[in-house]
Amino acid sequence: MLYIFLLAFLFFSTSSLSHGSVLDFCVADYMAPEGPxxxxxxxxxxxxxxxxxxxxxxxPGNTSNIFKAAVTLAVDAQFPGVNGLGISMARLDLAIGGxxxxxxxxxxxxxIIVEQGTILAGFISAAANTVYMKTLNKGDIMVFPQGLLHFEVNTGWNSAIIFASFSSANPGLQIVDLALFANDLPSELVVKTTFLDYLQVKKLKAVFGGTG
Structure with a gap:
């Protein structure tokens, strides 16, 4: 009986100490070193x-680029209050054809939630490479599971505005086009790994600023 009591006392004591040490928030200190x-x-x-x-x-973001799109992030690097909270947001502006x-x-x-316009959005499952895509209009929402390839295309006759919410203060971002063609990976390797034509690879590297 004493053993059980001691265990219970230890549990509630450590729980109380743990609860007391929990921070209400952790506003990002941009002047301090950033860790993992x-x-x-x-x-x-x-x-x-x-x-x-x-x-x-x-x-509104500046859509004068090859994608005719702009992404305005409100993640921990721009919005210190979300640091450590597991949430963040972004705004996506898509010009016609963006x-x-x-x-x-x-x-x-x-x-994502569509604030203005009509878009085609979708993602590709990792298990079977199944594509899940849908035309979305104002007020429609869609979810993209973590780590899966996804996209948005403005299919309407006006500019589109989308707001995105993430389940992390630092969701990370890797764009396939830039990963393939905006680096110094030798073009021959890109051809081998993508089965694209060599001249097309060189053209895309020139468009996106890559070398090799």
Whole structure:
């Protein structure tokens, strides 16, 4: 009986200490070194309400690029208040014909909601390479599971606005086109690994600024 009591006492004592040591938040300290777990916490005395407010998602992005698209991020690198909370957001602006090409977020699942326009969105499953895609209109939402290739294409006659929410303060991003053609990987290797034509690979490397 005494043994059980001691175990119970130890449990509640450690639980109480653990609960007391939990931080309400960990606002990112951009002046401190960044580690594998993310940003260090800003000293509480230096935290202000502005750390928990981000106004950039109300501003249209610049879509004057090859993708005719712009992504405005509100992740921990831009929005210190979400650091450590497991959430973040983004705004996607797509001009007519604009596209957010195949990409992945290795650290988060994503939910999008269409604020304006009509888009075609989808993802590819890793298990069977099944494509799940759907035309979405204003107010529609779609979820992209973590780590899976997905895309958005403006199929309407007007610009499109999409808001995205992530299950991480740092979802990560890798765009397939840039991964293949915006680096110094030798073109011969790109041809071997993608089965693309050599001249097409060289052309795409020139478009995206790659070498090799």
């Amino acid at each position: 777990a993310g940003y260090s916490c800003k000293k509480l005395a230096n935290v202000t309400v502005d750390d928990f407010v981000f106004t950039g998602l109300g501003v 596209v957010v090409p195949l990409h992945i977020h290795s650290g988060a699942s994503e939910v």
